[in-house]
Amino acid sequence: MGTVANALKNRWVKIAGQLVVMTALVLGLVAFVGNNKSVTLTVDGQASSISTFGTTVQDVLNEADVQVDGYDDVTPAVESEISNGSSIQVVTAKPVKLTLDGTSKTVQSTSATVQDLVNELGVEEDSDLSAPLDAELASVSTVVITTPKTVTITVDGETKDKVTTAATVGDLLEEQKITLGKDDELSKPKSEPIKEKLKLKITRIDRDQKIEITEPIEFETETKKDSSMYEDEKVVTRAGVPGERTKTYAIVLVDGKETERELESNRVTAEPVSQKVTVGTKERPAPEAPAADNTNVGGTWQALAQCESGGNWSINTGNGYYGGLQFSESSWIGAGGGKYAPLPHMASASEQIATAEVLRSNGGWGHWPACAAKLGLL
Missing domain, CATH: 3.10.20 (Ubiquitin-like (UB roll))
Structure with a gap:
């Protein structure tokens, strides 16, 4: 009996040991299965399923032999913990040839389109772009951006x-x-x-402008002597006409203002016409003394002439008054003296007195105010 009992006891001990080992194996298997995770890893659009015992994104990348650097875009971040069923997105940076405001360089970018690149660089949206915003970067050799x-x-x-x-x-x-x-x-x-x-x-510089300036040319005077005319007589037989000279200048304008001038031509465009004058050389005879009358008017006129002209009945001083009584041309003609001579000094003393009598009959001695007052006629 003791032998049988011992045998049964040893058998149960063996079975118990096997149960302990089996339980440990089951628990280990459960632990193994519980730590293994299935995650989806997408790299540049290519998805794959990864079975991993890792606990972070970086662990999964290491197991999948995916190398990333600071330019790459990893979502979630590499230090993030993962669980069964997690999804990991990796967009690797690619070189993009970029010219920004005239400076050319190559940048590493994860952008898919020109719009993404503009956003990534942080440039103004109203910048000038060499490609449309929706253009794929892969199809653009160089992106040129000019900021405003x-x-x-x-x-x-x-x-x-x-x-x-x-x-x-x-x-x-x-x-x-x-x-x-x-x-x-x-x-x-x-x-x-x-x-x-x-x-x-x-x-603005304009070198193609020209200007013309016209200048007068003075005429000359040709004088001819005539012995049949008195020496105090002069007749213009041909009026002089000034000529004309035209000068052409090339000018330089800087912002509309003249800064330089150069003479290009100087030509006579109208010849002057000389003036012809005939002057007398004959000496004028002395004036006749006026005849006295019963009222002593002749003596009064002689005294007035002496005051006005020193008694010179043929005087022409050039001051606009003529003859012994110093008529103006208008007074002489107005009083009818033109029937005797064109100007008073060309008439005789008696003709000048006759004309003066016409003036005196209309206005009295006041036509000769200074001398008439001196002589007591006023």
């Missing part, structure tokens, strides 16, 4: 501030529809890149 800048333009007497996305001064002129003349000058070369607060001045 404020520049100051001075041209044609005006200074204005302009906002532009032009890349160079030449592009700016085309954008603003500013046409340069062949001699115009720019304060900056056309190839210079546009920078913020750039100041550009266009100086």
Whole structure:
């Protein structure tokens, strides 16, 4: 009996040991299955299922042999913990040739479109782009971006501030529809890149203008002597006519103002016509003394003539008064003296007195106020 009992006891001990081992195996298997996770890893649009015992995104990337750097976009972040069923997105950065405001460089970008790149770079949305916003970066060899800048333009007497996305001064002129003349000058070369607060001045230079100036040419006087005329007589037989000289100048205008002038031609465009004058050489005879009358008027006229002209009945002093009684031409003609001679000094003393009598009958001695008063006639 003791032998049988011992045998049964040993058998149960063995079975119990096997149960312990089996339980440990089951528990280990449960633990193994519980720590294994299935995650979806998508790299640049290519998805794959990964079975991992890792606990973070970085663990999964390591197991999938996916290398990332600071330019790549990993979602969630590499240090994030994962669980069964997690999804990991990886967009690897690719080189993009970029020219930004005239500076060319290659950047690493995870952007898919030009719009994404603009957002990534943080440039103004109203920048000038070489490709449409929805263009795929993979299809664009180089992206040229010109950001808007404020520049100051001075041209044609005006200074204005302009906002532009032009890349160079030449592009700016085309954008603003500013046409340069062949001699115009720019304060900056056309190839210079546009920078913020750039100041550009266009100086207009015109070398194609000409002006003409007309100047008179004085005429000469030809004098002819005539012995049949008295020496105090002069007749213009042909009136003189001034000539004309035209000078042509080439001028330079800078912003509309003349800065240079050069004489190109100097020509006579109208010849002057000389004046012809005939002067007398014959000496005029002494004037006849006026005949006395019963009222002593002749003596009074003689005394008046002595006061007015020193008693010279043929005097012509050139002051507009003529003869012994110093008639003006208008008074002489108005009183009828023209029937004797064109001017008083050409008439005889008696003819001058006869004409003076006409004046005295209309206005009295007041026609000769100073001398009449001196002689007590007033």
